[in-house]
Amino acid sequence: MTVHSVADKNARDPEAPKRARILDAAEVIFARHGFFAAKVSDVAKEAGVADGTIYLYFKNKDDLLISLFERRMVQLNDGLKAAIVGKQPREALRAFIRTHMQILADHPTATEVLTIESRSSNKFMKEYDNPAFVDFLRTLGGIVTAAQDAGEFDDAIPPHIAARMIFGLLDELALAWVLARTPSINGGSPGTRPKKFDIVRAADWIIHMVETGLVRNASKELA
């Protein structure tokens, strides 16, 4: 289920193609300081290249962030599509959710950047209209549509809304997970931090919510 990722280990590997090494470095640095506080020169240092080299591969600092999103979203979409291929809607949705969480769990640094920085950047990402995210939502919406068409899901909620809701669930729990495991900048006081929760169990909670909601009912008892 794990998505293989050499990229994560590129940051210090002088053999790795420069572009990938820079993106890996950016991920680490952006996760550490946040996009706005991060310095391009720190990314360069982490990547083991000169400051100027970054501009041979990326238009500017923003492009670094966008490219980073793009790369991870494509990876994510690929992983998700592979996970659902050939499955029935209901099972596909479960696989989608579990795989999503698993991929995040496998890439904590990437998740931190994706989760934390995505929104303020969304603003400008909306302008470029983020095709990878659109693809993500389309895939998810497709599953819902298929399930509705198959009569497995009721059609009270439009598929594209349902897709966004599911994304909201995935995203929020991912955020909670990221914040729970982040050592924080200044060491943080472990006592005040929310207890870690297993992001894989979180997938099952999401599945539960998505499938049957919170209300106890007779049919659930029978299931």
Place this chain on the structure above:
Amino acid sequence: MTVHSVADKNARDPEAPKRARILDAAEVIFARHGFFAAKVSDVAKEAGVADGTIYLYFKNKDDLLISLFERRMVQLNDGLKAAIVGKQPREALRAFIRTHMQILADHPTATEVLTIESRSSNKFMKEYDNPAFVDFLRTLGGIVTAAQDAGEFDDAIPPHIAARMIFGLLDELALAWVLARTPSINGGSPGTRPKKFDIVRAADWIIHMVETGLVRNASKELA
């Protein structure tokens, strides 16, 4: 249901207490440009005060953002608590969700800042540990707990996780709404923008998701 808000109209009213006027102005400016791109001097101009005046009421630019969150979250919490008081869990949850969306709908500018900027700031808000957000989650979790205790909700999902999930639903649809209605900085191309959806109907979709999930089942038919 609407929460009355003089605050939103303070920005240009010289009678309004300075602090509130500055916060209102900051909301507008941060919504317009994003926190990082926004200039303190623009906030001052919008508030109709001198640059230095801002520093009589706020420690620095960050404090402006934090204070702004705090104020809105307190308002939100107050509105939500008032909405659920005396209600049974199930009805309380519905009221919570509808009121939440209604309050956001009444304060689009605030919602924009809250929704978009909250995360990157969360990073440092986590350090101050955002008591208002904790309060929000506690209230919501309390409803879920009560519903579980009353046997109305099953207990497959821990209440604090359920609370976060519901927040994820609310937050994501709010984000979608905000992005759909945002005129964007550079005019934007209306064609590429997702069609507006009614945030109040969104509340009902969320209620549907939260209560019964997506799966069609017999008991739902009877309800």
Place this chain on the structure above:
Amino acid sequence: MTVHSVADKNARDPEAPKRARILDAAEVIFARHGFFAAKVSDVAKEAGVADGTIYLYFKNKDDLLISLFERRMVQLNDGLKAAIVGKQPREALRAFIRTHMQILADHPTATEVLTIESRSSNKFMKEYDNPAFVDFLRTLGGIVTAAQDAGEFDDAIPPHIAARMIFGLLDELALAWVLARTPSINGGSPGTRPKKFDIVRAADWIIHMVETGLVRNASKELA
């Protein structure tokens, strides 16, 4: 020998005339932070008056420093003139030096400001041409002239130069004394600080230097 000074105790005494209280406060604050780093509002706080009140008594921040110099120099000159009146040149010079050091010893805070801040301010004090300092040098030069005229001092060094030299000796040892006793801003490490020396003994060293220099000679033995 001690110069009586109510002024030193004015800073917190609400009965003391405002102007004096402000000057006392300025002395304390300027000594603590240095003139440039000191804030007018801190002076006001120390003096127990409002910021604006300072501008009722002083033209601006510079005027505060200049007035403070002026007051202390007048005091000093008064003390010195009283100490030498009626004395023969040789004895007058001794009294001048001892009294000078004694007055400084009695007003450590004032000495700190006078000694440390005088120069960078000299620059602008030169423009107003600092009559009190001119008076100081004239008095001192007068003693030397008298001594030369009386044949007690040789005339190898012009009196006004000799006066400046003596001032240099007084000033430098005062500076050494001030720095040795200053607890420094950040507590300082006592170990690294030069050992305190008695500023009154310093007066005798200066007298020795001024009268006979450093070279051992026969006539000194006889003295």
Place this chain on the structure above:
Amino acid sequence: MTVHSVADKNARDPEAPKRARILDAAEVIFARHGFFAAKVSDVAKEAGVADGTIYLYFKNKDDLLISLFERRMVQLNDGLKAAIVGKQPREALRAFIRTHMQILADHPTATEVLTIESRSSNKFMKEYDNPAFVDFLRTLGGIVTAAQDAGEFDDAIPPHIAARMIFGLLDELALAWVLARTPSINGGSPGTRPKKFDIVRAADWIIHMVETGLVRNASKELA
């Protein structure tokens, strides 16, 4: 006797190493306006570099001043040590004083900064404990000690105090010289300015004071 100084001519020479050029520029600007009134951007302009370039070589504005002191003090110490090497104490002291004044005379701009700004900066230089000044005093104190040990100087004054006194003499006359020749900021009124005096003659006056003091005595006649 003159200490050769290319540095003084660096300010506009694009070939000169940047760091030296910046220091030269800082010297000029600080001498012109005083440290606090001087603007970093003026230093940059004078040095013919961009504002930001200064921060490639210096931590901040303070570091500029400290580095400037350090460089000049090291130069001065080097010149002084070269001047006294191999000399008997008495002659060494004369060489020390004459060389000191000669070096100052050769670097009027540096002297202006050193003399005027040293004190208010001393405050923070004391914290870093100014090793170059300590070195200066040690060299001077060493001469006095040697002279005392040789029986040429009496030992009424501790060598380290004597050293400070001599510095006081040198410093005060240097200050008088600087102020006399300063064109002042706003043109100044030549009439009120003390008549120029030759700083080299001043050295001899200092020697006279240091060796035999002011008092006329028999042995002096014989010398």
Place this chain on the structure above:
DNA sequence: GATGAATGAGGCTTCATTCAT
């Protein structure tokens, strides 16, 4: 392609000073 020294625009913040009360 790679470098990294140099650039310079621009913003946060401070604080002396004012003036309506």
Place this chain on the structure above:
DNA sequence: GATGAATGAAGCCTCATTCAT
């Protein structure tokens, strides 16, 4: 006279980006 909230000019410094080597 006294106040102190408000002002707003001004400067230090950062850091994304460039370009000569």
